Amino acid sequence: MFKKIAALVLCVSMSTFLFVGCGKGNDVSTGTENQPDTSQETEVTEAPESETPDFAGQELSILVSAGWMDNRYDATIARFEEEYGVTVDLQTIPADQYSDILKSKLSTDTLTDIFWIQSDPFAIGSQIVDPEKYCLDFTGAEWASVMPTARLASCSFNGKLFGLQLWHNSPEYVMLYNKSLFDENGWTIPATYAEFKDLCAKIAEKGVTPWFVPGADGWQHQLSFFQIGGVYEEATPGLYDGLNNNTATFADNAKMLEVLEQFKELANLGYFGEDWIGTDSTNMANDFGDRNIAMAMANSSYIKQIQEETGTADEFGLFLIPLGDNTYFPTNPGGPTMFGSASSEHPDLVKAFFSFVTTTESMQEILDNSPQYTNMDVIDANVQQHWLPEEEAFMSTIPAEKMEIGVLQTATKYTNNYWMNFGADMVSFCLGEIEANDVLKNMDANRAEAAKAAGDSAWGN
Amino acid sequence: MNKKRIYPQWFLVIPLIAYVIFFLIPSLLGAFYSFTDWSAYSANTGVKFVGLQNYIDIFTSNKDYVSGITNTLMFTVISNIIKLIPALFLAILLQEGVKGKGLYRTLFYLPSILPFVIIGLVFKSILNYNTGLLNMALETLQLGFLKQKWLSDLDFVWKSIFGVDAWRGIGYVMTIFLAGLNTIPHSYYEAAQIDGAGFWSRLRHITLPMLSGAIMINFVFGITYGLKVFDIIYVLTNGGPGHATEVITTYSYQLYSNGQYGMSTALNTVLLLITLVIGVFVVRIMGKKEVQQ
Numbered sequence: 080m081f082k083k084i085a086a087l088v089l090c091v092s093m094s095t096f097l098f099v100g101c102g103k104g105n106d107v108s109t110g111t112e113n114q115p116d117t118s119q120e121t122e123v124t125e126a127p128e129s130e131t132p133d134f135a136g137q138e139l140s141i142l143v144s145a146g147w148m149d150n151r152y153d154a155t156i157a158r159f160e161e162e163y164g165v166t167v168d169l170q171t172i173p174a175d176q177y178s179d180i181l182k183s184k185l186s187t188d189t190l191t192d193i194f195w196i197q198s199d200p201f202a203i204g205s206q207i208v209d210p211e212k213y214c215l216d217f218t219g220a221e222w223a224s225v226m227p228t229a230r231l232a233s234c235s236f237n238g239k240l241f242g243l244q245l246w247h248n249s250p251e252y253v254m255l256y257n258k259s260l261f262d263e264n265g266w267t268i269p270a271t272y273a274e275f276k277d278l279c280a281k282i283a284e285k286g287v288t289p290w291f292v293p294g295a296d297g298w299q300h301q302l303s304f305f306q307i308g309g310v311y312e313e314a315t316p317g318l319y320d321g322l323n324n325n326t327a328t329f330a331d332n333a334k335m336l337e338v339l340e341q342f343k344e345l346a347n348l349g350y351f352g353e354d355w356i357g358t359d360s361t362n363m364a365n366d367f368g369d370r371n372i373a374m375a376m377a378n379s380s381y382i383k384q385i386q387e388e389t390g391t392a393d394e395f396g397l398f399l400i401p402l403g404d405n406t407y408f409p410t411n412p413g414g415p416t417m418f419g420s421a422s423s424e425h426p427d428l429v430k431a432f433f434s435f436v437t438t439t440e441s442m443q444e445i446l447d448n449s450p451q452y453t454n455m456d457v458i459d460a461n462v463q464q465h466w467l468p469e470e471e472a473f474m475s476t477i478p479a480e481k482m483e484i485g486v487l488q489t490a491t492k493y494t495n496n497y498w499m500n501f502g503a504d505m506v507s508f509c510l511g512e513i514e515a516n517d518v519l520k521n522m523d524a525n526r527a528e529a530a531k532a533a534g535d536s537a538w539g540n
Numbered sequence: 541m542n543k544k545r546i547y548p549q550w551f552l553v554i555p556l557i558a559y560v561i562f563f564l565i566p567s568l569l570g571a572f573y574s575f576t577d578w579s580a581y582s583a584n585t586g587v588k589f590v591g592l593q594n595y596i597d598i599f600t601s602n603k604d605y606v607s608g609i610t611n612t613l614m615f616t617v618i619s620n621i622i623k624l625i626p627a628l629f630l631a632i633l634l635q636e637g638v639k640g641k642g643l644y645r646t647l648f649y650l651p652s653i654l655p656f657v658i659i660g661l662v663f664k665s666i667l668n669y670n671t672g673l674l675n676m677a678l679e680t681l682q683l684g685f686l687k688q689k690w691l692s693d694l695d696f697v698w699k700s701i702f703g704v705d706a707w708r709g710i711g712y713v714m715t716i717f718l719a720g721l722n723t724i725p726h727s728y729y730e731a732a733q734i735d736g737a738g739f740w741s742r743l744r745h746i747t748l749p750m751l752s753g754a755i756m757i758n759f760v761f762g763i764t765y766g767l768k769v770f771d772i773i774y775v776l777t778n779g780g781p782g783h784a785t786e787v788i789t790t791y792s793y794q795l796y797s798n799g800q801y802g803m804s805t806a807l808n809t810v811l812l813l814i815t816l817v818i819g820v821f822v823v824r825i826m827g828k829k830e831v832q833q
Contacts, residue, residue, distance in 0.1 A: 178797060179796075179797055182580065182797075182799065186580075294781075297778065352670075353669060353670065353689075354689045356692035356781045357668065357689050357691050358668075358669070358670065496798060499794075500794070503779065503782055506780060506782040507781075507783055508782075510694055510784075512783075512784070513782075520602060521602055529798070531577075532577065532581045533581045534581065534585040
């Protein structure tokens, strides 16, 4: 009898603990339902300078993808901790896992005080989905004035400011080439695709890989298609608007088909290297330093990286991606952006952090501690930029009007969401498994699915 | 009440509750959500019932999910064959007095305790076309003509995956066979030898029938492993090159990452149905064999 009673008590108590756990989960979700009120309560009201809020002992948690904060924020965070007597818990997640982890935290309401997303003018709606529920509203914050208008668009939703984007404005993913190698061989920078193909043939004759394309990374090779958005808009005026209003498609776009065919032609000619699909970018700097490769798509700051990592005395330069006879250098208003969580237990500390990192001293400190970046795209004349001469030379060759348009992936709705899928489709196309137009049709189908899920009326939803 | 029982039946209550709450209900919910348009946007638009639309999309979409399903079934069949047969012969070899068999057993078993991530990193490096150990070794041995793009050539990528999977899994399968072989009385083999039975006769008439339990266990484990394969594909090719090595789970993972939870659960439900059908089939065969024995 005693055994029976003991077993019953044990059984009941364990079941109780089980349901207590469930009960706690319910409490959390109940709290979430009240979040809109919280966000309203925490609208930014700048504290007077003389007031030093007492945050001592509090912990500020930050969820960020690797590569977005790294060491460049260390000194600034250390000063913040010292000034306010708080600790910062920096949770850096590997880049390939970040999106999934962020989404699961958003859906389970377990966000950190501050979190980051790769934002663009359409990203807040598609990634955070309901910013008024999940994000602190910073509308009216003083620090908003440090962001250029194009970047503000990536931080705002429905007229409210939610994010802060402190990012660089270096030439992104243009053709980086070994200038010394070119000069020694009498090679000149190509202006058209035909010239580029001829150049590749000459380079290949010398036993050097003409254009290093790290297909195994999965996210790099499609940049050659998307970074030249201006050529598509020029060939089909109003294309960007059409793609955003669902009155135009990727499929059957003659210029896009031409660019894809050119990419495949170069791949088939072996100009990307013997196994570009199976090669990643791990050794790219060394390959440049050893003169195994002549060109690659990269950021201008990569020049510094090659020279520092390999000690090469070679000089490097930049030119426009020549696919589709491109003459445009579209800008990318997107970039890693930080947001305050509406469910944060210390919203004032979050606000203090945003204010702290946007002081001239902090922004200069972050830029100076970013060896990969030469500038910070902020409106603050007191921040000393470190532009490279190669960057300035490159930018001076491009007319201002050729830089006004945005890159295709972030200037059109739902496109960036399917970045990896498009890259895989491009590989399938190069392997002969699908046709060029199938790559474009897949993008249309993917975008339609995203639009349907978002209830986008332009897609008849 | 049966007094011989050591524990009362209601000790089952807690594991049963845990099973229902943490397995059965989530599985049923998953199947339920596969009939909805549940997505990352549902916070705004709500979850709507869409009937069989997700399933229709799976079999008619331009994304070729069907090839993911056929690849999964193909992987299940081939990975089982290339693991079960070599593992059986290895187990017999190591059972029959090879010198240092303890060391061999350990060496063969070791890969199966390595995490897939480590295996993926190591083999991606070994199989790299330009800098990989395998191609470099072939060149050193004057066998450069055998060099291949192991993970990026459509003709070799599946072979590479099967090779790595066999390297990892054979030791585990072999260990189960060894446990089965240990239960076969040695006197059977001695009697057969006296009667003049050779290796193949002993294998056919003694080893295989007596090992049917271990074979069935390996078979069931192999099928369930094959149908839900994800890790080895994800770490080696991530479904590539292009979409050549996509399986159900990699497609499901992509859909989930894109926030299309309804479609993702529909694909998982298809996998569940396939597993159920094959599972029922295997269990029936097992039941018949046991009755015959």
